Amino acid sequence: MQSFKMLLSYLKPYWLFAIIGPLLMFVEVGMDLLQPTIMQHMIDDGIANGDTNLTINLGLLMLGTAIIGLIGGIGCSIYSTRAAVHFSTDLRKDVFRKIEGFSSKNVDAFGTGKLITIVTNDITLLQRAVMMTLKIFVRGPFLFIGSIVIVFFTARELFPILAVAVPILFVIIVYFTRKSGVLFKKVQEAIDRVNTRLQENLAGMRVVKAFGRQSFEKGKFAGANNELTKVNISAEQLLALMMPILLFVVNLGMVAALWLGVVKVDEGSISVGVILAFINYMTIIMNGLMSSSHVLMMITRAFPSADRIQEVLSAEIDIKDGAGGITPKINGDVTFQDVSYSYSKNGEYVLKNLTFSVKQGETLGIIGSTGSGKSTLTKLIPRLYDADQGRILIDGIDIQDYRLQVLRAAIGVVTQRALLFSGTIRSNMLDGKADALEQELMEAADSSRVSEFSLKLDEGLSHPVAQGGNNLSGGQKQRISIGRAFVRKPAILVLDDSTSAVDALSESAINQALSKNYEESTKIIISSKISSIKQADQILVLEDGEIAGKGTHEELIKLNAVYRDTFIAQGGTVK
Numbered sequence: 001m002q003s004f005k006m007l008l009s010y011l012k013p014y015w016l017f018a019i020i021g022p023l024l025m026f027v028e029v030g031m032d033l034l035q036p037t038i039m040q041h042m043i044d045d046g047i048a049n050g051d052t053n054l055t056i057n058l059g060l061l062m063l064g065t066a067i068i069g070l071i072g073g074i075g076c077s078i079y080s081t082r083a084a085v086h087f088s089t090d091l092r093k094d095v096f097r098k099i100e101g102f103s104s105k106n107v108d109a110f111g112t113g114k115l116i117t118i119v120t121n122d123i124t125l126l127q128r129a130v131m132m133t134l135k136i137f138v139r140g141p142f143l144f145i146g147s148i149v150i151v152f153f154t155a156r157e158l159f160p161i162l163a164v165a166v167p168i169l170f171v172i173i174v175y176f177t178r179k180s181g182v183l184f185k186k187v188q189e190a191i192d193r194v195n196t197r198l199q200e201n202l203a204g205m206r207v208v209k210a211f212g213r214q215s216f217e218k219g220k221f222a223g224a225n226n227e228l229t230k231v232n233i234s235a236e237q238l239l240a241l242m243m244p245i246l247l248f249v250v251n252l253g254m255v256a257a258l259w260l261g262v263v264k265v266d267e268g269s270i271s272v273g274v275i276l277a278f279i280n281y282m283t284i285i286m287n288g289l290m291s292s293s294h295v296l297m298m299i300t301r302a303f304p305s306a307d308r309i310q311e312v313l314s315a316e317i318d319i320k321d322g323a324g325g326i327t328p329k330i331n332g333d334v335t336f337q338d339v340s341y342s343y344s345k346n347g348e349y350v351l352k353n354l355t356f357s358v359k360q361g362e363t364l365g366i367i368g369s370t371g372s373g374k375s376t377l378t379k380l381i382p383r384l385y386d387a388d389q390g391r392i393l394i395d396g397i398d399i400q401d402y403r404l405q406v407l408r409a410a411i412g413v414v415t416q417r418a419l420l421f422s423g424t425i426r427s428n429m430l431d432g433k434a435d436a437l438e439q440e441l442m443e444a445a446d447s448s449r450v451s452e453f454s455l456k457l458d459e460g461l462s463h464p465v466a467q468g469g470n471n472l473s474g475g476q477k478q479r480i481s482i483g484r485a486f487v488r489k490p491a492i493l494v495l496d497d498s499t500s501a502v503d504a505l506s507e508s509a510i511n512q513a514l515s516k517n518y519e520e521s522t523k524i525i526i527s528s529k530i531s532s533i534k535q536a537d538q539i540l541v542l543e544d545g546e547i548a549g550k551g552t553h554e555e556l557i558k559l560n561a562v563y564r565d566t567f568i569a570q571g572g573t574v575k
């Protein structure tokens with residue numbers, strides 16, 4: 001509820017629409033409320049007295065009020081829709097912007113499935129709730145209260161029926177609205193799980209097919225889907241139950257009105273027109289209450305969504321921007337001082353007391369078994385995660401003191417899995433440096449061996465890249481990913497097992513280009529192949545998050561048994 005109220009501030013820029021809409025609705029409802037009373041006079045004063053002129057005039061008045069009501073209704077729809085759609089557009093923009101600023105830890109904490117549901121489903125639900133509020137929230141209560149007031153003054157003899165029926169209707173609505181709120185929260189959570197399953201399957205479709213896991217994955221998806229079906233049915237059934245119960249109460253009220261009305265007509269205290277008008281008002285009251293309850297349900301349904309949206313908007317981004325003011329030119333000396341890191345609070349440390357330094361232009365090789373923390377180490381440098389203990393310095397300055405933009409602009413990362421975006425080879429490479437000159441682009445394409453295959457393509461660098469680079473081979477994707485990092489000529493180049501899918505010839509060409517064209521960049525190269533890091537100025541051997549060895553290839557061969565054994569296992573010979 002609190003979140004819903006807070007998010008309503010997004011309506012502020014559209015306050016005029018948000019006021020005009022409901023105001024026009026007042027016009028529509030006013031006209032609706034007049035109809036039964038006009039009809040009553042038509043029956044009692046016009047038809048009963050055989051006054052044709054009055055009957056026709058009252059008939060025309062009914063038509064006139066109906067047309068004015070229609071205009072009010074259409075105007076209300078137009079303005080309310082505008083306000084609600086603009087509201088959700090602005091909200092979606094802000095939520096997306098916030099997610100863009102999330103640290104990797106924030107994303108891990110929410111999960112991508114949930115974030116997608118929030119940006120799509122939750123915001124749509126909220127938009128609908130706002131629209132209904134502007135359109136119908138005025139209509140329901142106004143119809144309801146207006147009818148009660150009119151009945152009180154024009155059919156007081158029948159008023160006791162309302163005095164009994166209305167509180168009962170109220171209790172029913174409050175009960176069902178509360179109950180459904182809880183269930184709709186569960187529906188949202190179930191949608192999260194379906195989205196997560198779907199997302200995982202789409203991303204890993206090839207693996208699923210290659211391993212013949214379709215039926216297994218279908219089973220998992222069906223599990224999440226069945227869960228969603230179950231809670232959806234419970235929620236919808238609850239809603240479906242409410243309407244007949246409300247109708248039943250209203251019908252009882254009508255029967256009572258007819259019975260009491262006949263008695264009163266016999267007594268001569270009311271006319272037939274009053275009974276008909278009362279029954280009409282009773283229907284209007286029911287409609288008013290039903291539409292109010294419908295909007296209330298929509299709003300209740302939107303409460304959990306508002307909470308989830310607010311959760312994103314108020315999430316504290318754990319990576320804080322540095323104060324800046326430091327020289328934006330980064331040379332590339334990297335120093336780790338006693339750095340430890342754990343992915344979860346109170347969890348096991350993935351990196352333990354790492355201390356090493358690498359000078360500008362030097363190459364640092366990192367080798368170690370699977371899960372030893374190599375990738376994590378490199379993720380700490382552009383501050384995708386912040387170290388829990390110790391400090392990381394670049395050019396002698398703590399990385400937390402740099403503006404994030406400055407820090408990250410100085411680092412070129414080639415991730416283990418080549419992640420490409422739909423577009424062209426060129427647009428993917430330009431992601432590394434948007435304003436790169438053609439010459440810089442070509443140099444990067446040559447160094448990363450992109451040219452080697454792009455020149456054979458009809459469109460060259462303009463060759464289209466499908467979503468995720470699915471129309472390219474693993475090696476081609478890796479080369480484009482390397483080219484993207486190369487084009488920025490970064491002070492620090494991080495290559496995380498980035499040539500695993502590249503053929504030996506290309507790998508050696510890329511390594512040559514690295515030492516020739518990127519002489520000034522500090523190079524941090526993770527590789528499972530010793531041949532790829534043999535020439536490094538310094539090699540770290542990571543074991544279980546700790547530095548188990550440090551030195552040049554020759555030093556480690558002599559002094560580090562794990563390194564020596566790995567070298568021999570990879571076909572190396574030791575003198």
Ligand SMILES: Nc1ncnc2c1ncn2[C@@H]1O[C@H](COP(=O)(O)OP(=O)(O)OP(=O)(O)O)[C@@H](O)[C@H]1O
Nearest residue numbers: 108343350368369370371372373374375376377416
């Ligand atoms: N986002 C994450 N959340 C929680 N734990 C993680 C996360 N990423 C990695 N880990 C864990 O941290 C440890 C180190 O992972 P890391 O990816 O750094 O290893 P690595 O040495 O690069 O492995 P590989 O050679 O297989 O790529 C592993 O135990 C892994 O399970």
